[in-house]
Every structure is written in C-alpha cells, then in structure tokens.
Amino acid sequence: MIAAIIGATGLVGKSLLELLLDSDKYQKIYVLGRSQPRINEHHFGKEKLHYLACELDELHEMNLPEPIDHGFCCLGTTIKQAGSQQAFIEVDKLGVLAFAKLLKRQSHPTLVLQVISALDANPQSSVFYNRVKGEMEQELRLLHLPHVQIFQPSLLIGERADSRTLEQIGQWLFCLTGFLFIGSLKKYKPINGLQVAKVMVDSAQQASKSVSVISNLAMHNQY
Structure with a gap:
C-alpha cells in the first residue's frame, strides 16, 4: 500500500511515521510538509520515504505522484505557536481540510483518511479550540470520502x-495525579503520542x- 502523511514532525506524527516505515504493509510513504x-x-524502511x-x-494546487491508500493527518498547533486565532484556524481546520481535498481529488475508491482532532470537539462549543476542531470534523464529513477515521x-x-509550556505543566501534573483518572474520569486521561500512533496504524x-x-477512552482501552 501507499501512504501519505502530513504533520510528520509533531509528537504523534513522528511516531506514526516510524511505525509506517517499520511496517511491511506499506511500500511507499509520501511525507508532505x-x-x-x-x-x-x-x-x-527509510528507503520507502519520499519527501x-x-x-x-x-496543498490546493498539488497533485500526488500516485494514488494513496491511507492518508494520515497529524496537523496540530496552539494559538501561541500560530500567533493568532486565525493562524490557528489555518492549520487545525483549513490545513486539515486542504489535505483531505488533495486526497479526494485522486478518487481512490477505498481511501482511508485519518485525522487527529481533540476530546470534546464540538462546532457549537464556547471554547475556541474545541469549536474549531468540531468545525473541522463537521466539514470533513461533508467531503464524503470513502473512509474517514477521526x-x-x-x-x-x-x-x-517544540516547547509547549502548558502541556509540559500538564504532563508534570499527570505524573502526580494519574491514578485519579479512573471510572468516569478515565476518558479525560492524558495519552502518550506513541500510543495514539499505534492505534492509528492498527x-x-x-x-x-x-x-x-475513535475516542480517547477507546484508545486507552486498545493499548
């Protein structure tokens, strides 16, 4: 199979790329970025990588060298990194949709597109981050691709x-309070990027x- 991945230098994307290179199911991996x-x-498997x-x-004017079986979108930033809310939207919403449309143009009948969104993504959310993720998911569904996994x-x-202060603080707090994420709270339990990547490949x-x-809880239960 042929894969394409965007966002391969991030936390999940880096692990995912290594798993794809290790897998004997993929003959080529196109990395966009x-x-x-x-x-x-x-x-x-490094020889399978094509940058x-x-x-x-x-992305809207690109054409891929050959049909893609599995597309993996690991784009994600923060408002601080992006510089503004609009710049955040351009990555986490418009960039994701542009990659999806790029794959759609090839008309692969069994294409699988995977996208990383976020817990509590909701287009009606009062929280900006969750609302943008929810809008992205909503518009992604309207593209009617053969298979989409969110x-x-x-x-x-x-x-x-890259350095993300709030996430570093979150990781530190998780080390101290991880045992509290049980029962109904388990769905909020932080998750390792490698674990997400493994679930995506499977x-x-x-x-x-x-x-x-695929919810956060489902990913925890799988590994």
Whole structure:
C-alpha cells in the first residue's frame, strides 16, 4: 500500500511515521510538509520515504505522484505557536481540510483518511479550540470520502521537539495525579503520542464505516 502523511514532525506524527516505515504493509510513504522529518540514517524502511516539500496554502494546487491508500493527518498547533486565532484556524481546520481535498481529488475508491482532532470537539462549543476542531470534523464529513477515521485524544504527552509550556505543566501534573483518572474520569486521561500512533496504524487496516470516531477512552482501552 501507499501512504501519505502530513504533520510528520509533531509528537504523534513522528511516531506514526516510524511505525509506517517499520511496517511491511506499506511500500511507499509520501511525507508532505515544510520541514523534512529527521530519520535515523540506518532506520529500517527509510528507503520507502519520499519527501514532498510544501506549505499548507499550496496543498490546493498539488497533485500526488500516485494514488494513496491511507492518508494520515497529524496537523496540530496552539494559538501561541500560530500567533493568532486565525493562524490557528489555518492549520487545525483549513490545513486539515486542504489535505483531505488533495486526497479526494485522486478518487481512490477505498481511501482511508485519518485525522487527529481533540476530546470534546464540538462546532457549537464556547471554547475556541474545541469549536474549531468540531468545525473541522463537521466539514470533513461533508467531503464524503470513502473512509474517514477521526481520533479524539485528550492531552497528548511525550517528548516534543517544540516547547509547549502548558502541556509540559500538564504532563508534570499527570505524573502526580494519574491514578485519579479512573471510572468516569478515565476518558479525560492524558495519552502518550506513541500510543495514539499505534492505534492509528492498527485502525487503518480495519476501516469499515464511512466515518468512525475513535475516542480517547477507546484508545486507552486498545493499548
């Protein structure tokens, strides 16, 4: 199979790319983005990686070299990193939709597109972050792709290349209070980026519905 991934330098994307390279199910992995991912020179499967340099606003005019079986969207930023609410929207909503439309243009009859959203994503939410994620999910459904899998993690934990102070504080607090996330609170339990990536790889092979939503709790229960 042929895969395409965008957002491969982030917390989940980096782990996901390594899993795809390790998998014997994929013959080629196209990586789209501004920066080329750093892969160990001797990493198994490195020869499968094909980097396509692009900006998000260039996705609408791109064409991929060949049909993609599985598309993985790991785009995600913060308002602080983006610089403004509009810049955040351009990544977490418009960038995701542009990648989805790029894959749609190839008309692959069994395409599987995976997208990382967020816990409590809701287009009607009063919380800006959750509202944008919810709007993205809503518009994604309207594209009517063959198979869409939406992942809704809670706070993502793991080693990041970039510094996110609030998430670092969250990780520290989780180390102290992780035992409290039981029962009805388990759905809010922070989740490791590698764990999300593993669930994504497994789920891509099992797509059956036109749209599936994989909750934070479901991801915890799978690994």
